[in-house]
Structures are given as structure tokens and as C-alpha cells.
Amino acid sequence: MSPDEARRRPPTAQQFVLGELRRAITTGRLRPGTPIRQDALAEELQVSRVPLREALKTLEGEGLVTYKPHKGYCVAMLSLDDLREVYRIRELLEEEAVRAAVARLTDDDLHRIEAAQEEVERAAAAGDVAAMATANRTFHMTLFDCAGMPRLARLIRTLWDTTDAYRSMYYGDAGNRERVVKEHRAALDALRRRSADEAVATLNVHRDRAVAELEPLLDA
């Protein structure tokens, strides 16, 4: 392992495993519904089952995996109802976050969001699905973090995690990527004018488009 990797590697095995599992799920390497064989996964990640199980417990709390006693863990599978419910809850919480954020938004905050958007546009143009997903997330979370409501931001993050497994498929389509870029620009425009109402409205449209695109993917 390179020194760089060694430096980045988390201080505990469970955190390392947690990161790996999250990536595996969000990138689709572990597909929804897949049962998780602890022994095999532990060996693959070169750790024992103990830290693996603690990481899985964390993911269970976040809703990324499900757990049944004596049966084990599965990558969580979202029903259509689940998807709609998650997005409805996101709508409620994100509106609150955006309003609080706009009320406190500094120029520096705005610059950070703009920087994230530049990254989004770069990834969209390059067709880099993974970079697109992370940059998009940064764009939104940077805004939400400006609300100064850490628990709210954490809840929203968890809700995003829930659908991450499906979002990567979504960015595979060039049309979707282009649309996301445009909608972000509209939101940024509202933010620059410190218009909470417009920001909320544009982001609601943004979210509704996403769920509309995601729904067909879940039928299969």
C-alpha cells in the first residue's frame, strides 16, 4: 500500500469497512437485495468479522442494509412506496434546511457552493458518473450545512444514503446529467439573490424530476 493510501486509511478497521461498504453499495457493486455473507466479505476486506459486523450495524441504522436476527444482513431494497416516502420526508427537511441556510448564507458559503457546481459541470461534461454523484452531493450538502442545524443535516444525509444505490444508475444518462446542471444553475441564481422561496421551489422541482426518473428503475 502506498503511503498516501496508508495516510488516508481510517484509524479503525470498522471505519475502513464502513467506507468500503458504502462505496460498494452506492456504486452498485453490492446490489439491493443481496444477502451479505460475513465470512466472505471479511476475508475480501482483510479484516475479521467483528469490525465488519459493527460497520453493518451502523449501516443498518442508516437504512442501507436490513437485519434479521440469526438470518443476517441484506443490502436494503426500496419499494416504490419507500422511495416516495423518503423523497417526501426529504422535501420537508430540505425546505427547512434551505430556508435556514439562506438566512445565514455568507459570500464565502456561496463560493463553496459555486465551486461544487463547477465540479458538477466538469463531471457532467466528462460523463464521469461517480464524480457526478459525489459532486452533486457536495453541492447540496454544502448548502444544507450552512443552515447551522447539524442534526437536520445529518438526517438529510442519511436519507440521501438510502437512495444512493439507485442514484448512480440515474447519472448514467447524459440527458439527466445535463438537466441536473441546469437545475443547479437555477438554484444557485436564487441563492445569489438570497431568495429562499425561489431556492426552495427550484430545488423541489429538481427533486421531483429525480424521483420521477428513479421510479421506473425501481419497478425492476
Added chain:
Amino acid sequence: MSPDEARRRPPTAQQFVLGELRRAITTGRLRPGTPIRQDALAEELQVSRVPLREALKTLEGEGLVTYKPHKGYCVAMLSLDDLREVYRIRELLEEEAVRAAVARLTDDDLHRIEAAQEEVERAAAAGDVAAMATANRTFHMTLFDCAGMPRLARLIRTLWDTTDAYRSMYYGDAGNRERVVKEHRAALDALRRRSADEAVATLNVHRDRAVAELEPLLDA
């Protein structure tokens, strides 16, 4: 151990520990801020540290304990800002839940909520703080569950858990208990008339009163 206890005892040690820890925290036996010594706790509960740590991971996800790598777990301590944030989020989510619930409320649902209220009144009259806490929770959660939004209900439950450690103090006061009974009656009245607006309004008042009473307790 009696056969009855044996039957009730969960099928896995981690679930047993989880329940015990939750009780210990909500009843105040484990006070906010206290560090959790895994060895001592494990011995006290007659299990090894493995299931204890998995239970703690679950509680961490729920925000009842905090965790720092190589430092361990502490019973979570709420700042005043945290308290206000939690209650603000609850306001958002519970309004949604109540509106959805009222729209679907059957007579049978209503009977179950009324039954919970009878239990609340019994506990309030008897001055039984623990019974009061659980009955009150049943009253509200029964309503929220009627919304048919399981993820929303789960989120709300988690938010309640966060402040449970403080709520038990709150019911120690007879005046608070009496007020809760009255406010519940008002909410029930609104529910019987299927008035979502009034139900939301009365429950908002109910919640605001609670946070107002809780705030002084957190200063210390």
C-alpha cells in the same frame, strides 16, 4: 429467572442489551455525559463485550450515545441548541404524520389512541412517572403509525429517543402531568372530528410546552 422473563428475553444478547441500555438511559440510571465502561457494563449485564458493542453502535445511530474512535462511548448530552433543533425537526415531521394519519384514521385507530389516553390518565393520577412516559409515548406513536409512513414514524421515534433521558424528569412534576392530560384530551377531540388543522395546532402547543419546561433542565 422466571419462565415469564425467559420468554420475554429477546433471542439475541445484543437485543437484550439494547433494551436494557435504552431503559437505563431513559430512566436516568445512566446520566447524559457519563462515559460507558464496556468491561464493567458487560459484566453487569452478564454478556461479553461483543454484543454490548453492537448494541452501542445501534444507539449511536439513534443519537443516544456518542462515539469517538479509541475513546469509546458516552451517553449523549444535549445542548440547548440540540434540544431546540430536535423539537423543530419533530414539528416538521409530526405535522406531516398527523395530517397523513387523520386522512386515514379509522374508528378502530381512534379506539386504540383513546385506550392509550386512559392509560396516561391512570398513570398521571397515580403519579407513576415511568408508566406516564411509556403511555404518553404510546399515545403519540399510535397516532403517528396510522399515517402509513413507516420510515417517517421511525424517524420520529428516533427523535423522541434522543430526549427521553430528560423527559422522565419532566413527568416528576404533578402540574406537568395534569397539563399533559388536558392537552391530550384536546388533541383527541380534534382527532374525533377528523380536523387535521386543529390536531396539528393542539399538538404543536403540547410540544412547545414540553420544550419550554425542558429547557431549564438542560442548563444544569
Added chain:
DNA sequence: TCTCCGTATTTTGGATCCAATATTGAAAAT
């Protein structure tokens, strides 16, 4: 007396081993 440093102790993190439960498959009975 105070600070700094190094060692001893405590506490957490992780690996291995064993136990308990669930699943699978094959044989026997209908």
C-alpha cells in the same frame, strides 16, 4: 512548585475460537 517526559495501567479495537440457529439435501414413509 510547576512542567515535561517516560512508564504503568486502563480501556478500547480486533482476531480467533466455539456455540447456537438456520438452511440444505437426502432418505424414508405415505
Added chain:
DNA sequence: ATTTTCAATATTGGATCCAAAATACGGAGA
């Protein structure tokens, strides 16, 4: 042929043991 039962196997749950990190403590130096 179908179903049921029981044993073999796979998989999870938990206990013990060891390693690593953090904390506490005591002594040396200023």
C-alpha cells in the same frame, strides 16, 4: 411422485484472548 423427517452443512451470535491506543501516574529537571 409427494411430503415429511432427520441429519449434515453453512452461517450467524457470542466469549475469550491478544494487540493497540489512550489515560494516569510518578519521577526528573528547571
